[in-house]
Amino acid sequence: MDWLLALIQAVLFVLLAPLFSGWLKWVKCLLQNRRPPPLWQPYRDLRKLFGKRPVVADTASWLFPATPYVVFGAAALSAAIVPFFAVNLPTAAIADMIVLVGFFALSRFFLTLAGLDVGTAFGGMGSSRDMTIASLAEPAMLMAIFTLALTASTTNISVAIDYLLDSGFALRPSFLFALGGLLLVAVAETGRIPIDNPATHLELTMIHEAMILEYSGRHLALIEWAGQIRLMLYGVLIANIFLPWGLAREFTPEALGVGLAAIGVKLGVLAAVLALAETSVAKMRLFRVQEFLGFAYLLALLGMLSHIILEV
C-alpha cells in the first residue's frame, strides 16, 4: 500500500510538473500585460513534440540520442525521492539528499557532453557556460542542504522534514540563511532570469538552451519535460523544507488531500514570486554570475555557521 502511494506520488509529480510551468507562464503573461495561454499549454507543446520525428545530426554519437532518456530518467527518479505531499514513504528511505544532488549532476554531465557531441559552436558554448555555473552552484547547494542535515542529524530528506514537523515552528537563523542560498541556487540551476533566460531567441546569450539547441521531436520533449520536473523539484524542496506544514504524515485520504492542497498553494505562491522577480529584473552579464553564486555560497555558509554558533 505504501509502495503504491509512493508510486502515485512520483507519477503525480511527473505529471503535474508541466502544469507548474504553465502556471508560471500564466502569471508572467498577466504581469506583462499579455493575454496568457491556457494553463495546459505545456502539455500541448509536449504532445506536439512527442508526435514529431527527432532530427539527429550526422555527426552525433550514441550519446546524443541517449541523453534525453538519461536526463528524463534522472529527473523522474529525483521526483520519486522528494516528499511531494506525504513524508515517510518507503522511497524516501532509499535515497538521501546527496543522491538527489548526484541525480542533478548526472543529468548535467550527460547534457553538457551532448552539447559538445554534435560539434556546433552553440552547443559547446552552452556546455562551457553551464559547467561554469554548475561548479559554483553545486557547492552552495550542498552547503545549504548540510545546514538542514546538521539540524535534523540526518541527510534523509523525509526524516529531516519529519523532524522539523515534530519540533514545531521555530525561527532558525540558520534556515533563513540556507533558504536564501538555496533560492539563489535554484534560480541558477533551473536557468531562470537573472542567470539565464528560458524564453530568449538570442543564441549567443543562451546557456541551457544553447546546449539543447540541436534537439528536436521527442528528444526535445523529454528534455523539456525533465526541465519542468527539475523546476518543480526545486520548488517542492524549498516549500517543503522551509515550510513543511501541511505535508501528510498519515496516509488517510483527508491527510493526503490536505497535503496535496498545501503543496499546491505553496507552489502557486512560489511561482508567482518567481514570475514577479523575472518580470522586474534584467538578466545579468555572464561574468557577474560568479558573484551571484558566490553570494549564494556565502549565505549557505553563514547558515551553517549560525547553526553551529547559535543552535547547537
Place this chain on the structure above:
Amino acid sequence: MNAVPSSNLKAQDRLASCLLSLGTAGFAALKSAGSTLGPALLCVIPSENWAGAAELAAAGDCRWAAGWADEQGGAAIVHALLEKAGDYLLLRTQLPPGCNELASQTPYFPGAARPERHARDLFGLDFLGHPDSRRWVRHQAWDERSFPLRENFPLSGHPQPLTPPDRHYAFASARGDEVNEIPVGPVHAGIIEPGHFRFLAVGETVLNLEERLGYVHKGIEKLAVGRDPESLARLAGRISGDTTVGHAWAACQAMERASGIEPPPRALWLRAIFAERERVANHLNDIGMICNDTAFAFGYYQFSRLRELWLRDNLRWFGHRLLMDRVVPGGVAADLTAEAAAAMPAAIASLKRELDELKPILDSGPIFQDRVVAAGILPESTARALGCLGYVGRASGIDWDLREQSPYAPYDRLEVHAAVRGEGDVAARLYLRYAEVYASLNLIEACLGRIDDGPIRAGWHPPAESAESLGLVEGWRGEITAYVRFDGKGRIARFYPRDPSVFNWPALEKLILGNIVPDFPLCNKSVNGSYSGQDL
C-alpha cells in the same frame, strides 16, 4: 591645410583649387565657381586624380558621405560625396570607355570599403589599392562575369532555378588552440533579417567579428531603372521597411530638385510630421528591444505597447501604420484632418507622461544599468573614421544632424537641437534615443502649430533630359542620401539610395572588440543597422 602632397599642387587643376580651400572655408566659398547638383557642389576630376582627391579631402577632415558608380554610353562614372561643415561636394570622374580600373579611396576613408566593393560586384569596376579583394553584395546569384548594373544586363536578369550556396568566402581566421570560431546566421532564431556573423573568440571574449551581409540583396538599383517618379517613390519606400518615410522623402526630394518642383508648404510640414513620427516609433521599438535583449521583460512590453499605440494612431490618421507610400513626388498622399490635428497633441502629451514614468525605472534597475553602461564602446575616432551617422555617431560625440547643421525644408524654419553624448556605449545609444523621442515629439508639436493651409501636392512635370540631383534627408537612423538621374523620357536611369546603415554596420565590428560573446545581441541592437538598407 598644411600637408598638401606636392604632386597635387603641381596638377593645378580645378580639383586642387577646390580642395585646397576645404581646410579653411568649407565648400561654401566655392559655390560661385562650380556647378551644383542639388545641394552639393559638383566637381568633375580626371580619373588619375581620384585617390589624390581623397587624400586631400581626408587631410582636410572631410567626411566621405556616399559613393556609387554609374554608366552612361558604355563609360563608367564614379561618384564620391564629401561633406564638411554642412556643405557637400560631389566628386565625379569618368573612366575612358573600356577602362574599368580606378584608384580606391578606401585607404583614406575606411568607410568607403563596402560601397567600393558594392560597385565592384555590380559594375565590374576594379578599385586599385583596395585592401579587400573579396566579393561583398555578390553571392552566387549571377555568374562571375556578369555585372547586373551594367546597361547591357537585362532588367529581368538571368534567373537560376536554385541559387547555389555562397561557399568559400574567406573569413578572417586565427590559429591557436584557444581561439574558438563561432558562425552565427544568416538565419537567426528570432524574426529578424538575415546576415552572417563570424566571431573569433577566446573563451567568451571577442577577438574579432566579421559581418557577411548581402543576403537580402533585392536589386533595388536595377529595379529602379525605367520607373516613373511615382513608382520610384514606392520602390524607395521599400528599401528598408522601418525607414519608409525617410527613403521615400530622400528619393522624392532628389526627383523634385531634378525637375525644379517645389512641394507646397503644407506638404513639407506633413513630411516632417511623418518623418518624426517614424523616428519616434522606431526609437520606442529599439528601446524596448534593448530591454528585451537584457531579458528585462517589463521594459520590453511597456515600450512595445507605446510603439503599438503610436502605430495605430498612424493608421487611424494617415491610413498606414508605417506611413508607407504617404510621401509621393511633389508632396504627400495623406492630409492632416482637423480631427487628427486636434487629437495628436493629446496623444503626444500622454506619450510624454508615460516616458517620464518609465525613465526612472530604466535608470534604477541595477542589473539593467550594469548591462548597458560601458558595453560596446565606440570611440569617437573610430566613429569619425568610418563616417558613422545618426544616433551611433552622436552617441560617440559626432555632432552631426542634417536637420540642424544643413537644414532642408521645413527644418530650416524649425529649431532642431540634436542630442549628443560622448560615451559611445550601449547606454549612450539608448539614452540618446530617449532624448530624440522627446525632441521629435516637440518637433511634431511645432509643426502642428505652424502648418499652413493649402494643397498637399504639386503637379509633376518631367525634368530635362538626363537631369540629375541629390536628396539628403535625416532619417531615423541618420543621414540618407539618394542620387537620381533621369533619362530622356522622364523615367529613372539611375537611382542610388545610401542608407546610414552602410557606415554603421562596420562600427559594430569595431565596438564589439573586447566585449564578451553574450553581450553581442545587446550591442547589435543598440546599433540596429538595416540589413535591407545596406544590401539594396
